Every structure is written in structure tokens, then in C-alpha cells.
Amino acid sequence: MVYAVDNQPPHNVVIVGGGFGGLYAAKALSNANVNVTLIDKRNFHLFQPLLYQVATGTVSPADISSPLRSVLSKSKNTTVLLGEVNNIDPQAQKVFMGDEIIPYDSLILATGAKHSYFGKDEWEEHAPGLKTVEDAIEMRRRIFSAFEAAEKETNPQKRRAWMTFVVVGGGPTGVELAGAIAEIAYHTIKDDFRNIDTSEAQILLLEGLDRVLPPFAPELSQEAAVSLRRLGVTVQTNTLVTNIENDIVTIKQGDRVEQIPAHTVLWAAGVKASPLGKMLAEATDVECDRAGRVVVEPDLSVNGYPNIFVIGDLAHFSHQNGKPLPGVAPVAMQEGEYVAALIKARLRGRKLPQFRYIDRGSLAVIGQNFAVVDLGFVKLKGFLAWFTWLFIHIYFLIEFDNKLIVMVQWAWNYFTRNRGARLITGNDILTPTPETDKYYSPVASRPTVNV
Amino acid sequence: MVYAVDNQPPHNVVIVGGGFGGLYAAKALSNANVNVTLIDKRNFHLFQPLLYQVATGTVSPADISSPLRSVLSKSKNTTVLLGEVNNIDPQAQKVFMGDEIIPYDSLILATGAKHSYFGKDEWEEHAPGLKTVEDAIEMRRRIFSAFEAAEKETNPQKRRAWMTFVVVGGGPTGVELAGAIAEIAYHTIKDDFRNIDTSEAQILLLEGLDRVLPPFAPELSQEAAVSLRRLGVTVQTNTLVTNIENDIVTIKQGDRVEQIPAHTVLWAAGVKASPLGKMLAEATDVECDRAGRVVVEPDLSVNGYPNIFVIGDLAHFSHQNGKPLPGVAPVAMQEGEYVAALIKARLRGRKLPQFRYIDRGSLAVIGQNFAVVDLGFVKLKGFLAWFTWLFIHIYFLIEFDNKLIVMVQWAWNYFTRNRGARLITGNDILTPTPETDKYYSPVASRPTVNV
Numbered sequence: 027m028v029y030a031v032d033n034q035p036p037h038n039v040v041i042v043g044g045g046f047g048g049l050y051a052a053k054a055l056s057n058a059n060v061n062v063t064l065i066d067k068r069n070f071h072l073f074q075p076l077l078y079q080v081a082t083g084t085v086s087p088a089d090i091s092s093p094l095r096s097v098l099s100k101s102k103n104t105t106v107l108l109g110e111v112n113n114i115d116p117q118a119q120k121v122f123m124g125d126e127i128i129p130y131d132s133l134i135l136a137t138g139a140k141h142s143y144f145g146k147d148e149w150e151e152h153a154p155g156l157k158t159v160e161d162a163i164e165m166r167r168r169i170f171s172a173f174e175a176a177e178k179e180t181n182p183q184k185r186r187a188w189m190t191f192v193v194v195g196g197g198p199t200g201v202e203l204a205g206a207i208a209e210i211a212y213h214t215i216k217d218d219f220r221n222i223d224t225s226e227a228q229i230l231l232l233e234g235l236d237r238v239l240p241p242f243a244p245e246l247s248q249e250a251a252v253s254l255r256r257l258g259v260t261v262q263t264n265t266l267v268t269n270i271e272n273d274i275v276t277i278k279q280g281d282r283v284e285q286i287p288a289h290t291v292l293w294a295a296g297v298k299a300s301p302l303g304k305m306l307a308e309a310t311d312v313e314c315d316r317a318g319r320v321v322v323e324p325d326l327s328v329n330g331y332p333n334i335f336v337i338g339d340l341a342h343f344s345h346q347n348g349k350p351l352p353g354v355a356p357v358a359m360q361e362g363e364y365v366a367a368l369i370k371a372r373l374r375g376r377k378l379p380q381f382r383y384i385d386r387g388s389l390a391v392i393g394q395n396f397a398v399v400d401l402g403f404v405k406l407k408g409f410l411a412w413f414t415w416l417f418i419h420i421y422f423l424i425e426f427d428n429k430l431i432v433m434v435q436w437a438w439n440y441f442t443r444n445r446g447a448r449l450i451t452g453n454d455i456l457t458p459t460p461e462t463d464k465y466y467s468p469v470a471s472r473p474t475v476n477v
Numbered sequence: 478m479v480y481a482v483d484n485q486p487p488h489n490v491v492i493v494g495g496g497f498g499g500l501y502a503a504k505a506l507s508n509a510n511v512n513v514t515l516i517d518k519r520n521f522h523l524f525q526p527l528l529y530q531v532a533t534g535t536v537s538p539a540d541i542s543s544p545l546r547s548v549l550s551k552s553k554n555t556t557v558l559l560g561e562v563n564n565i566d567p568q569a570q571k572v573f574m575g576d577e578i579i580p581y582d583s584l585i586l587a588t589g590a591k592h593s594y595f596g597k598d599e600w601e602e603h604a605p606g607l608k609t610v611e612d613a614i615e616m617r618r619r620i621f622s623a624f625e626a627a628e629k630e631t632n633p634q635k636r637r638a639w640m641t642f643v644v645v646g647g648g649p650t651g652v653e654l655a656g657a658i659a660e661i662a663y664h665t666i667k668d669d670f671r672n673i674d675t676s677e678a679q680i681l682l683l684e685g686l687d688r689v690l691p692p693f694a695p696e697l698s699q700e701a702a703v704s705l706r707r708l709g710v711t712v713q714t715n716t717l718v719t720n721i722e723n724d725i726v727t728i729k730q731g732d733r734v735e736q737i738p739a740h741t742v743l744w745a746a747g748v749k750a751s752p753l754g755k756m757l758a759e760a761t762d763v764e765c766d767r768a769g770r771v772v773v774e775p776d777l778s779v780n781g782y783p784n785i786f787v788i789g790d791l792a793h794f795s796h797q798n799g800k801p802l803p804g805v806a807p808v809a810m811q812e813g814e815y816v817a818a819l820i821k822a823r824l825r826g827r828k829l830p831q832f833r834y835i836d837r838g839s840l841a842v843i844g845q846n847f848a849v850v851d852l853g854f855v856k857l858k859g860f861l862a863w864f865t866w867l868f869i870h871i872y873f874l875i876e877f878d879n880k881l882i883v884m885v886q887w888a889w890n891y892f893t894r895n896r897g898a899r900l901i902t903g904n905d906i907l908t909p910t911p912e913t914d915k916y917y918s919p920v921a922s923r924p925t926v927n928v
């Protein structure tokens with residue numbers, strides 16, 4: 027317990043969510059004269075930008091996760107609670123975790139977002155997204171099981187459907203996934219099968235807009251597309267997915283409608299905010315945008331509730347250039363640090379100017395040693411960009427947990443093109459077999475998965 | 478396909494199981510003039526001796542697993558099939574995988590064993606065993622969730638039950654598990670909690686015989702017990718478990734009966750052979766022992782079927798000194814290599830002397846840097862034994878998959894006492910909470926778990 031110097035009761039800060047936003051807020055408050063309670067459903071912080079590497083068998087979930095308790099073990103003013111907040115009472119200044127009641131003086135909501143299917147929720151079982159460790163393990167299972175099924179399949183048409191991988195969404199995650207699957211099929215496992223030639227696998231990357239990586243400069247989008255094609259990925263822009271069912275993806279390019287038989291469809295398109303946003307909106311009359319994000323004030327607080335803050339992917343902040351800030355880690359980190367600074371300033375009776383996001387650039391990696399980096403003042407591509415990408419990611423990983431080991435592992439994997447983490451695990455560990463298509467199909471029975 | 482030089486059709490060897498026995502047989506046959514088909518339920522070989530390190534959060538499952546296809550990718554005469562054999566026809570020389578029929582000339586059964594509850598199968602949900610990656614993840618979830626539940630529990634008695642860990646069975650796995658849990662509670666996480674003092678955790682190791690590590694020399698058993706007690710483990714020998722239910726373990730020491738309230742009970746006692754043994758017995762009239770192991774001939778073949786071999790934990794081989802060989806990796810490896818050599822010899826019209834196991838010793842590790850090693854001609858304990866243990870395990874790990882990275886990781890973890898892989902994952906990721914004991918209790922709802 028930390029007590030204020032003038033014997034006032036300590037100021038209680040409750041943070042919900044241990045992602046980039048919540049964790050950076052907690053770390054920035056660790057030297058402050060406050061009590062911090064960090065609540066998360068999971069006992070670890072997940073380095074989401076590298077989740078696609080778990081999904082494609084390069085690293086293990088623990089390599090990109092840090093136990094929240096150990097990250098915060100030196101923050102003696104901070105208590106970590108494992109649990110899910112299912113109600114907020116802004117008038118009484120309390121949050122609820124089942125029967126447990128946690129009072130706050132300042133509240134920071136940072137529960138992020140999950141993938142969204144634009145109202146087509148029935149697509150989820152056919153085309154899983156990539157937000158949690160469980161999602162990544164499920165993707166990994168589907169990708170590697172598909173090759174196993176193809177190895178057993180004798181019907182050439184069905185075999186082709188097992189060897190077709192469709193990635194929906196050409197943002198960074200989609201580009202990274204498609205590039206990694208191409209590396210797997212054309213390099214990593216090419217000597218491992220006896221009945222199939224994995225280099226015949228077809229990897230499609232579908233993007234609704236006219237180019238991949240829309241947040242980047244057009245010339246980098248161009249470079250990324252060229253590099254993906256060189257890896258063997260079929261990049262289709264201006265392409266909308268109109269249906270996913272029975273292992274068939276229906277796409278529309280202008281007036282042309284096409285049906286693609288594919289057993290493995292991976293979703294890297296839209297996101298929607300965590301339900302906590304809606305919960306807050308109902309309790310406070312604050313506005314949510316269409317994606318469920320809470321529209322926040324210039325200081326990231328909620329209209330009428332200056333002691334409630336919303337940050338990261340859950341927040342809709344449009345006070346900078348009219349457009350909401352993107353749902354990326356640097357935004358969440360800076361917002362977390364800002365809110366921590368604001369709480370500390372208020373306790374000292376001071377004010378802070380409104381939040382300003384400093385955009386230091388965007389990065390995406392394509393395959394083993396090619397990336398595009400857009401730092402605003404300089405645009406990089408190729409190996410140098412890849413190296414920059416590597417350096418920046420390792421820098422932030424290490425900040426949490428001294429994950430030097432991950433660097434060694436990456437170096438090792440880079441030189442050996444190794445993907446030793448390609449375990450097929452889950453309830454339904456047997457590969458889909460042609461005879462029992464209906465039963466084993468990833469579509470028919472999505473197993474519950476983990477790490 | 479490999480054809481015999483004299484235009485005979487190639488000899489088909491079917492191996493069921495990709496553990497130490499099956500994999501060593503396959504590798505030894507890779508240069509032979511035969512077709513090999515290796516069938517396994519999983520797409521990876523698991524280095525089971527290190528599974529307790531996954532269960533206690535030191536390494537990730539992929540660190541101790543090697544994809545079977547990549548281990549055997551250079552064995553061009555070998556096909557890996559993912560699937561489960563559910564029938565054998567020894568007369569027609571065929572095995573069945575659902576509707577798929579695989580003919581063989583020689584058959585090697587190496588499907589191993591799983592844990593056994595001596596007829597008390599209802600104990601399994603209360604006291605999970607440690608044979609698969611999923612088992613290890615489940616143990617990891619229970620161990621780390623228990624501390625989370627204790628952190629929230631306010632009733633001291635209930636808290637104590639969450640902080641009590643009972644390991645049943647004082648063999649190498651039980652000793653290694655108990656030692657690792659002591660390291661976790663008393664060192665790794667001791668600064669991570671705010672409401673509990675993890676050094677108050679109680680770790681009990683129960684053994685039915687009069688000493689731990691019964692296969693070792695008595696003086697090493699003695700050393701191991703001393704070392705475990707120094708780590709904080711309560712070692713109880715001559716102790717039988719008579720019941721496990723409602724989070725209470727009932728034990729019997731002589732005439733004394735005691736009830737121990739404990740939420741986390743880990744099973745490291747008996748094993749029983751894979752059901753394939755019984756399947757074979759029904760088809761061939763061969764004998765199985767009480768643990769379900771197939772009683773084999775001096776050349777590891779099955780009585781009356783010289784082209785069917787049973788090896789590893791599935792085999793009961795008692796032609797050496799009357800006692801069946803123990804279910805450890807070196808036995809399985811040597812048996813696999815022997816059967817491969819025998820098949821090759823037969824194809825050349827030669828004979829081999831009967832199988833002889835060369836016992837190179839036993840090892841067990843206790844905590845971070847103490848082990849006992851019994852090499853027969855020399856007995857080691859302490860740091861030197863630990864180093865020997867480390868060297869031998871890394872040597873065999875590397876043989877499969879160049880897992881140098883694991884060595885670096887261990888070195889790192891050794892110096893930092895790190896257990897970064899302590900993720901709580903699963904369906905039921907929320908910690909057991911006092912209010913909802915019944916619902917969240919690991920006993921009431923064992924979630925399906927994975928990696």
C-alpha cells in the first residue's frame with residue numbers, strides 16, 4: 027500500500043486490460059503515489075504484432091508473451107488481478123468482476139478489439155481471425171493440417187482445395203500471414219511430403235481496396251505487392267469477399283464473381299471493439315462509433331466523466347486530424363503513458379495539454395527477409411527494412427521481459443529457415459481425412475484450442 | 478519408392494508410433510532397401526523426458542518437439558502418415574486407419590503407454606498425468622491458476638488448499654515435478670503477488686515404496702530426498718493414496734489415515750500400455766501383462782508372428798534378467814535400432830542374436846542445479862550430476878532437430894531463474910475464484926487443453 031504524504035487516502039487507479047495501452051499506463055504509474063490495480067482475463071501480456079509468427083510455426087506463444095505479474099513484480103504499488111470486468115458503475119466509481127467489487131478514483135479502460143466479420147458472424151468458424159494465442163494455435167493447426175490432408179487426398183480437385191490458402195485482408199497482418207505461408211509451402215516443408223508437391227500450393231491474398239497495406243505510402247504498397255508475388259502469393263486487390271461457406275470462398279471483382287474452393291481461409295480484415303465499450307456507453311451515454319469504439323475527449327477521458335479514460339483499440343480519438351487514430355501498438359502505448367502522466371499531473375494540481383499522437387511510422391514484413399518501413403521522413407524496403415523491423419520489434423519485446431532469447435531464435439530460424447514450432451495440437455488433432463471430410467473438416471468442427 | 482536389386486517388390490515396413498522406439502527404428506531403416514511407413518496420431522515427435530519442464534513453465538512445447546516430417550525428410554524411403562491405427566489383421570498383414578488399409582511385410586508397434594490410475598479412472602480429472610503436450614499444458618494451467626486463486630481467496634483454510642500441491646509418485650517424473658514446483662513457489666514468483674506469500678506453499682511428494690527414485694541406488698535415493706527437503710518439498714514415503722475427490726487427497730501411512738485438502742494434485746504414478754497391445758493380443762493370442770504390455774519373444778517379435786515386433790513402453794521384454802525392462806527412452810531407442818537391424822539382416826538371409834539392453838544408467842533432476850545420476854560404474858549427485866543430465870538431454874534433443882536454441886534457453890533460464898512460459902491457457906482461462914468454486918474448480922470442469 028502507498029499512502030499520500032499528507033495522509034489522504036491513496037488514489038486508486040484501476041486499469042482494465044494488460045495489452046500495450048494498459049501495461050504502459052501501469053508501468054508509467056509505478057513510481058506514482060497511487061494504488062494501481064491491473065485487471066486482465068489472461069495472466070500474460072501478448073505481443074500481438076508477432077502473433078502471425080505463432081500462427082505460422084516460427085515461435086511459440088510463450089516467446090511473445092510475458093507474465094503480467096513478472097513484468098510488474100517490481101511495481102510494489104500495483105496489484106494484478108486475473109478476471110473479467112462485466113459491469114461498470116460510473117456514478118459509484120466501481121467496476122465489477124462477478125461478485126467482486128473494485129472501487130476506483132481513476133479508471134482506464136484498455137480492453138482492445140477483436141476481429142469482426144462485418145455482420146457475417148457465421149464466417150468466423152470458416153475463417154478464423156488472429157487476436158489471441160488460441161486464435162494463432164488454431165490457424166497453425168489449420169495451415170499444417172491442410173498439407174497433411176492433401177498428402178492423403180487422391181482426388182486432384184479436392185487435393186487442390188486443401189492446397190489453397192485464402193487470406194482475407196491486405197493490411198499488415200494479412201500481408202505477413204500470406205508471406206509466411208508462401209515461405210512454408212515453397213521452402214520450409216518442400217522436402218517433407220511424398221505424395222504432394224507443396225510448391226503447387228496456391229496462396230491468395232484478397233484486399234477490398236486498390237492496394238495492399240493501405241496505411242503505407244503507395245510506392246511501398248507497390249513494392250510489397252511485387253515482393254509478395256515474387257514469393258508466390260497471388261495478390262488480388264479491389265476484391266470483395268461475398269460469401270464463405272462449405273469450403274468455398276465467393277469473391278467479387280467489379281462485376282466478375284468467382285468461387286474459390288479452399289479449405290483454409292484466414293481472416294485478417296476488420297476489427298470491432300471489446301464489448302466493454304458498449305457497456306460504458308450504456309452507463310454514461312457516451313457515443314460509440316460503428317466499430318464499437320468509445321469516442322473520447324481530447325484528453326482521452328469520457329464526456330462528463332473526467333476520471334474515466336479509454337485508450338488503445340477501444341478508443342476512438344479524432345481530435346488530431348479528424349480521422350480516428352489507427353488501432354496499432356504505438357498509439358496504445360502513447361495513450362497509456364499520456365493518461366498516466368495526466369493522473370499524476372492532476373494529483374499535483376496541474377494540467378496537461380491534450381493528447382497528441384506522434385507517428386513514428388509503420389512497418390510490415392513480407393517473407394523471410396523483406397519488409398517495408400514507412401517512417402515518414404524515410405521509406406525503406408527489402409533487407410534493410412527487414413532489419414529495422416526486427417530491431418524495433420526486439421527492442422519492444424526486450425523492454426518487457428529480456429527476451430534476448432527470441433532474438434537468438436529468430437537469427438537461428440533465419441539462417442536455417444526453420445519452423446520447428448509447427449505442432450498440430452487441439453482436440454481434433456487428427457488431420458482432416460478425405461473419407462471423413464464432414465467430420466474432420468475444420469469447418470464442421472472447430473476444436474477448442476490453446477497453448 | 479525403393480526397389481530391391483533383384484526386381485523383387487520392395488519390402489514394406491510399417492511402424493506405428495513416432496516416439497523414441499518408432500523414430501529410432503525409422504531412422505535406422507532409412508538407408509535400407511525397404512519402404513517405410515511411419516504412422517502417428519501427432520505430426521511431431523515429443524521429447525517426453527523434458528515434458529515436466531513444459532508443465533512447470535520453463536520451455537514451450539515446440540522446444541521439446543520435432544516435426545516428424547522434418548526429422549525424416551531426408552529419408553526418401555519413408556512416408557509419414559498422420560492417423561490412428563484402429564485395427565490389425567495379422568493374417569492378411571494389414572493395418573487399418575479408419576477406411577484406409579496399409580499392407581505390411583514387417584510391422585513394428587511402438588505406441589507407448591499412458592498414465593494409469595490402478596483402476597481408479599475417476600481420479601484422472603482430479604489428478605492429471607503427464608504424457609502428452611496437452612497434459613503438460615493442463616498441469617501448467619492448474620499450477621499457475623492455483624496461485625491466482627489463492628491471491629483472491631480470503632478464507633485462510635481455502636487459501637491453504639489452493640497453496641497445497643500434491644505430487645503422487647516418487648519416480649523421476651514425480652521428483653522432477655515436485656522440485657520444479659518448489660523452485661516456482663519459493664523463487665520464481667515470490668515477488669509477484671500482493672496478498673499471498675508464495676513461500677508458504679506446501680509441496681508434498683507421495684511415494685508408496687520406502688524411498689523416492691526406486692530404480693536408483695539407495696544412496697542416491699537418499700541424496701534426492703535430502704535435496705528435495707532442502708528445496709522445501711515434504712517427502713512422504715511408504716504412503717498410499719486411497720482416495721482423491723472434492724479437492725481432498727486421502728493418504729494412508731501404515732495405520733495412519735490423513736486427509737489433505739489440496740486443489741492441485743498431479744499424477745506421476747503408474748502407467749498402462751496403449752490399447753493397441755490389447756488389439757494385437759485379440760488378433761494373435763499373444764499374452765499381455767497386467768499393465769497391458771505385449772509379452773515379446775527374445776527378438777522382440779510376437780509369438781507365432783515373426784514379422785510383427787513390439788518395442789518401447791508397449792513391450793514386455795523379460796528375457797534378460799527375468800524382470801521386464803523399464804519404460805524409459807533408452808530401452809525404446811535400443812529396441813527400435815535392434816528391430817531395424819534384424820529386418821535388414823533377414824532381408825540379407827542372415828540372423829541376429831537376441832536383443833540385449835545395455836543399461837547406461839539413470840538420471841533425475843531435482844530443482845535448478847541438482848541431479849542424481851547412476852551410471853552403474855559411477856554415481857553422481859549435485860551440480861556435476863546436473864551438468865551430466867543437461868549434457869545428455871541436449872545431446873539427444875539435438876540429434877533430432879538441431880535444438881541448440883534449447884540449450885541457449887536453458888542457460889538463460891538457469892542464470893535468470895526465469896519461467897517465462899507460464900501462460901495460463903485453455904477454454905477456462907479464468908482462475909478459479911472462491912465465489913464460483915464449483916464452477917471454476919479444475920475438478921468440476923476439466924477444460925480441453927492444448928498447445
